[in-house]
Amino acid sequence: MSAAAADSAAPVLLEAVGIAKRFGGVQALSDVGFSIRRGEIYGLIGPNGAGKTSLFNVLTGIYDADGGRFVFDGTPLEGLKPNEVAARGIARTFQNIRLFANLTALENVMIGRHVRTRATVFGAIFRDARTRAEEAAIAERSYELLRYVGVQTRANDLAKHLAYGDQRRLEIARALATDPKLLALDEPAAGMNATETATLRALLERIRADGTTILLIEHDMKLVMSVCDRVLVLDYGRRIAEGPAAVVQKDERVIAAYLGGDASLNLKGAA
Amino acid sequence: MPDAPAPPGVLAAWRAHPAASRIGVALVAVALLALPFALAGVGTAWVRITNLAILFVLLSLGLNIVVGFAGLLDLGYIAFYAVGAYVYALLASPHFNLHLPFWAILPLGALVACIFGVLLGTPTLKLRGDYLAIVTLGFGEIIRIFLNNLSQPVNITNGPQGITLIDPFRIGSFSFAQPQSVAGLTFSGPIKYYYLLLLVLVAVVVLNLRLQDSRIGRAWEAIREDETAARAMGINTRNMKLLAFAMGASFGGVAGGMFSAMQGFISPESFVLVESVNVLAMVVLGGMGNIFGVILGAILLSFVPEVLRYTVGPVQMQLFGRTLIDPEVIRMLLFGFTLVLMMLFRPAGILPSATRKRELESKRTA
Numbered sequence: 001m002s003a004a005a006a007d008s009a010a011p012v013l014l015e016a017v018g019i020a021k022r023f024g025g026v027q028a029l030s031d032v033g034f035s036i037r038r039g040e041i042y043g044l045i046g047p048n049g050a051g052k053t054s055l056f057n058v059l060t061g062i063y064d065a066d067g068g069r070f071v072f073d074g075t076p077l078e079g080l081k082p083n084e085v086a087a088r089g090i091a092r093t094f095q096n097i098r099l100f101a102n103l104t105a106l107e108n109v110m111i112g113r114h115v116r117t118r119a120t121v122f123g124a125i126f127r128d129a130r131t132r133a134e135e136a137a138i139a140e141r142s143y144e145l146l147r148y149v150g151v152q153t154r155a156n157d158l159a160k161h162l163a164y165g166d167q168r169r170l171e172i173a174r175a176l177a178t179d180p181k182l183l184a185l186d187e188p189a190a191g192m193n194a195t196e197t198a199t200l201r202a203l204l205e206r207i208r209a210d211g212t213t214i215l216l217i218e219h220d221m222k223l224v225m226s227v228c229d230r231v232l233v234l235d236y237g238r239r240i241a242e243g244p245a246a247v248v249q250k251d252e253r254v255i256a257a258y259l260g261g262d263a264s265l266n267l268k269g270a271a
Numbered sequence: 272m273p274d275a276p277a278p279p280g281v282l283a284a285w286r287a288h289p290a291a292s293r294i295g296v297a298l299v300a301v302a303l304l305a306l307p308f309a310l311a312g313v314g315t316a317w318v319r320i321t322n323l324a325i326l327f328v329l330l331s332l333g334l335n336i337v338v339g340f341a342g343l344l345d346l347g348y349i350a351f352y353a354v355g356a357y358v359y360a361l362l363a364s365p366h367f368n369l370h371l372p373f374w375a376i377l378p379l380g381a382l383v384a385c386i387f388g389v390l391l392g393t394p395t396l397k398l399r400g401d402y403l404a405i406v407t408l409g410f411g412e413i414i415r416i417f418l419n420n421l422s423q424p425v426n427i428t429n430g431p432q433g434i435t436l437i438d439p440f441r442i443g444s445f446s447f448a449q450p451q452s453v454a455g456l457t458f459s460g461p462i463k464y465y466y467l468l469l470l471v472l473v474a475v476v477v478l479n480l481r482l483q484d485s486r487i488g489r490a491w492e493a494i495r496e497d498e499t500a501a502r503a504m505g506i507n508t509r510n511m512k513l514l515a516f517a518m519g520a521s522f523g524g525v526a527g528g529m530f531s532a533m534q535g536f537i538s539p540e541s542f543v544l545v546e547s548v549n550v551l552a553m554v555v556l557g558g559m560g561n562i563f564g565v566i567l568g569a570i571l572l573s574f575v576p577e578v579l580r581y582t583v584g585p586v587q588m589q590l591f592g593r594t595l596i597d598p599e600v601i602r603m604l605l606f607g608f609t610l611v612l613m614m615l616f617r618p619a620g621i622l623p624s625a626t627r628k629r630e631l632e633s634k635r636t637a
Contacts, residue, residue, distance in 0.1 A: 060503060086505030094503075100496035103489075111493045115505025117486055121514065124485030125478050131485075138486070178505050 010037040013073060013213050014059075014090075014182055020067035021051075021058050021237075028054040029237040032068070036182070041204060041214045043228030043245065045221075047257055051237040052217045053095055056186055060092050061085040073181060087115050091180035093171040095187050095217075101160035105151055105170050108159050109142035112177025142177060149173040149203060165196040169203065182213045189220040201227050225249060233257070303469060307462040318461040322533060324573035325468040326526050331553040331569040332479050332562065333522025338551065339560035340488060341515035342495025344404040346547055347391070347411025351520040353418060353542035354387050355380040355527025357428060360537050363438040366429060373440040377528045384524025385517045387414075392516035396509055399498070411547050418539040433538025440467065440532050447532070464533050471529070475522060479562050482518070491515055492560075556613055558620025567621055576606050 014036040021029040029051045036042045044052050057063045059070060061082040070077040072088060080088070091112075100108050117138055123131035146152040149169040154162050162170060168188050175183055185204075189197045197220060204227050208214055218224045224231060225245045233241040233248055235257040241248050248254055310317040334348045358380035362371045391410045395403050422430030439448035439460070447467065450459045482488050490511045493501040502508050531537050549572065557568020583598040583605070613621070 062499070062503070082499075082502040083505045083507050086503060091505075092503055094500065098497050098500040098503075100493050100500065102496055103492060107489060107492070111489050111501070111506070112504050114486060114490055114493075119486040121482070121487055121518070124482050124487045127481060135485070174504065 010039050012036065013038045013040075014215070015071045016059075016068065017071075018068035019055065019058060019065055019070070021054055021063060022066050027237055029058065029065075029234075032234065032237070032239050034232050034239065034242060036213060036215060038213055039208065039211070040229045041208050041216060041227055043224045043231035044215060044217045044234065045219070045224055045231055046234035046240075049236075050234040050257075052234055053186060054237070055234070056092060056184055056217065059085075060090060060184065083115070086178055086180075089179070089181035090184060091175035091178045091182075092184040093168075093175055093186055093188060095190070097167050097171055099159040099167055099171055099174070102158060104156050105146060105159055105162060105166075106139075106142055106155040108170060108174050109145050109177045110138050112145075112174040113138045113142060115178050142173075145173040145176055146170075148176070148206075150199070165192050165199075168192065169200070172203070172207075176207070176212070180212060182215060183207060184215040184217075186217045187219060188216070189218055189223050192220075197223055304466075307465045308456070311459065311462065315459060315461060318459070318465060320574070320577050322461055322464050322468055324570055325465070325472055326530055326533075327550065327553060327573045328472060328566050328569040329468075329475055329526040329529075330523055330550045331557070331565045332475055333519045333526070334550050335519075335554050335560065335562065335565045336479070336482070336491075336522070337515050337519040338554055339565065340483060340491040340495065341512060342491075343395075343512060343515060344400060344407070345516075345519070346404045346408040346544075346551065347414070348407075348519070348523060348550055349542050349544075349547040350391075350411040350414035351384040351387060351523030352527040352530065352546070353414055353539070354384045354520075355524030356531040356537050356541070357418060357434075357527075358383050358524070359528035359531040360434040360437045361427070363532070364434050365436050366434050370438055372442075373438070373528070373532060374442075377525060380528040381521040381524040384527065385521040388516040388518075388520025389513055391520075392513045396512055408544065408547075411542075411544060415539050415542050415544075418542070428539075431539060433536060433540070435536045437531050437535050437537065439535065440464075448535075461533075464529075468529065471525065475525075476562060476566070483562065487511070487514065552610065556610065556620055558622040561620065561622050564620050564622030571621075575609065576602060579605055 012035045016035070017033050019029050019032040020027070032051070032055060034042075044055065046052055054063070058065045059077075061077075061080050061084065064079070072090065075088075077085060077088065100111060103111070117134050119131045119134055123134075143152065143155065146155050149172055151162065151166045151170050151173065154166060154170075159167065159170060168191075172183070172185065172188065175185075188204075189200055192200060201223055204214060204216070216224070216228060228245050230243060231241075231245050231248045232239060233251070233254050235253075240253045240257060241251040243251075307318050307321070310321055330348070330352060333351070334345065337343050337345045337348070359373070359376050361367055362369050362376045362379070363373065364370075391407065395406050398406060418428045419431055421428040422432075428434070439446055441447065447463045448460045450457055451463070452458070490501070490506045493504065493506055494508055494511055498508055530541075550569075553569040553572045554565050555568070556572060557566065558564025579602040580598065583602050584594055587594050587596070587598075617623075
């Protein structure tokens with residue numbers, strides 16, 4: 001178990017208080033609160049439709065929250081646009097992979113460097129020494145990240161022609177290119193076979209070891225239970241349990257939510 | 272595992288084969304420098320036609336930034352051409368009795384067009400695809416209608432009559448409108464303009480190549496591919512889209528100013544919707560996003576109708592002994608037919624952009 005790897009006294013990186021989000025008549029999230037410590041792999045699980053992706057979208061500024069607030073790295077994240085959230089140091093991947101399909105793998109990662117580089121139109125046009133140095137650094141760092149996630153052999157292939165598992169990892173590389181403090185992954189193991197999932201697990205461990213905190217939405221319970229230090233369980237947009245994976249696993253409400261112990265909660269669990 | 276090669280780029284290929292590239296460029300340069308004299312041998316009209324074609328190349332390159340790079344469908348692009356043309360015409364003609372030098376007005380025209388680009392871009396930031404096309408189409412028409420009607424109560428644009436006697440480019444006593452003999456060669460007005468246009472064109476092409484292969488160009492392409500993902504990766508999509516509109520508009524403005532000076536007369540009729548569509552067709556036909564494809568598209572679409580104008584009549588005479596169909600009618604018919612065939616057989620354009628080419632290659636090796 002990797003749970004021991006987390007320092008329970010580590011400072012808080014992201015704190016969420018009373019997050020609420022409503023879509024028309026559907027309360028997607030209500031009063032969700034949690035805190036993620038620096039250096040942690042924090043799992044976010046729940047049956048389909050529990051509000052996991054909605055929480056991601058509110059966190060990353062794609063949706064505005066109807067209530068509550070996030071405090072990231074000591075400052076609130078209120079009213080920020082997605083690009084501003086990324087600039088603050090939260091990078092994400094998408095449940096249904098959203099790569100720049102007609103650009104190469106390398107270009108995808110290079111675009112991730114955008115937010116950490118500064119060349120302007122004038123730099124681009126006049127190609128001064130600073131811009132050239134920056135371009136070289138972008139290419140170098142991007143290639144390094146491709147190697148880091150293990151898709152360097154496909155560097156010059158279009159993103160859409162990569163194998164599914166490679167696309168997932170490329171998306172992680174692109175997110176890492178923004179130098180995030182918090183990496184938010186939305187079902188990275190979805191559609192992967194056992195070998196690919198094992199590789200992914202090693203990659204997650206390595207990212208954490210290299211100093212990036214991870215927030216992980218995942219349906220693959222084996223992966224969640226083996227890699228996450230703590231897990232938050234959502235059901236119908238509410239927090240129903242939180243704690244170390246081993247404890248959450250035995251929580252009656254969690255079991256009920258997943259297996260349908262209560263008729264009203266009889267959803268098709270993904271576990 | 273072997274490392275993949277260094278990243279490919281438009282300019283990287285150039286660096287990889289310096290000798291071959293230099294020889295190729297030198298040959299093209301010599302051909303381009305000799306071209307106007309060859310054309311003048313056929314007829315001065317052809318030099319003028321070539322000059323107009325270069326203007327359209329400039330316009331296409333500008334529109335390519337908006338449509339090809341950033342993926343924003345703009346159907347009112349000719350409006351920026353109009354803005355540039357009118358800025359020049361108003362500041363260098365007897366209309367207001369202002370005769371400012373061209374090197375001062377041309378950048379001003381680009382700046383004003385750039386501001387109009389931002390004006391168009393701002394309200395359309397949240398629109399995509401068809402909706403954006405409709406708004407930009409409306410914008411193009413609004414500009415034209417304004418030009419048509421701003422003759423009263425204060426006469427600014429002189430309405431549908433347009434502005435006449437616009438100054439040609441002039442530096443001191445050197446005028447681009449007067450023929451001149453240098454070392455036994457006669458440089459007519461159009462030939463002088465040709466060289467100036469060539470110079471501007473080279474600058475614009477280099478600028479475009481550099482923009483595409485930069486942090487800014489990549490951000491535009493990211494927006495074109497997936498705006499949501501681009502934002503999530505930290506790209507300020509609002510600023511980047513406005514930048515694309517502004518850059519594209521500036522190119523249109525410069526081309527407009529040169530058009531004004533070359534023609535000596537402009538009226539709102541030169542800036543109708545069909546012209547916007549024409550420029551868009553050049554971009555799409557040549558290969559959206561590929562700078563050299565776009566250049567080729569613009570040259571073809573500028574020349575083919577002109578070539579047909581001079582050949583359709585005589586060919587009919589030779590085949591049937593008389594003119595069966597009015598050349599003016601059949602010329603556009605043939606032109607349209609060519610476009611349809613092009614889109615059927617080369618939907619990605621004559622020279623598809625690098626990404627599309629790579630796509631085809633990977634399909635072949637797969």
